């Protein structure tokens with residue numbers, strides 16, 4: 001009488017593109033390699049981070065914790 005298999009934690013982030021200063025800390029910190037740097041600049045002239053691999057995000061919030069510009073919001077199922 002087992003319930004369905006334990007579901008892996010699922011998360012979602014939103015990066016505020018125009019607040020991001022392109023430091024890449026979040027890219028280095030994400031354990032699932034969900035974040036990449038964009039090839040197009042934002043309104044401030046920086047190459048911002050983008051949430052490139054949403055399917056792998058666990059919602060751990062490490063990215064938001066390391067972001068010095070508070071540019072990342074995290075949601076977790």
Ligand code: SF4
Pocket residue numbers: 011012013029030031032033034035056057058059060061062063064074
């Ligand atoms: S919440 Fe965790 S898994 Fe998701 S993008 Fe941020 S660091 Fe990566």
Ligand code: SF4
Pocket residue numbers: 015019020021022023024025026027048049066067068069070071072
């Ligand atoms: S840590 Fe913050 S400021 Fe740095 S690249 Fe990521 S979102 Fe941008």
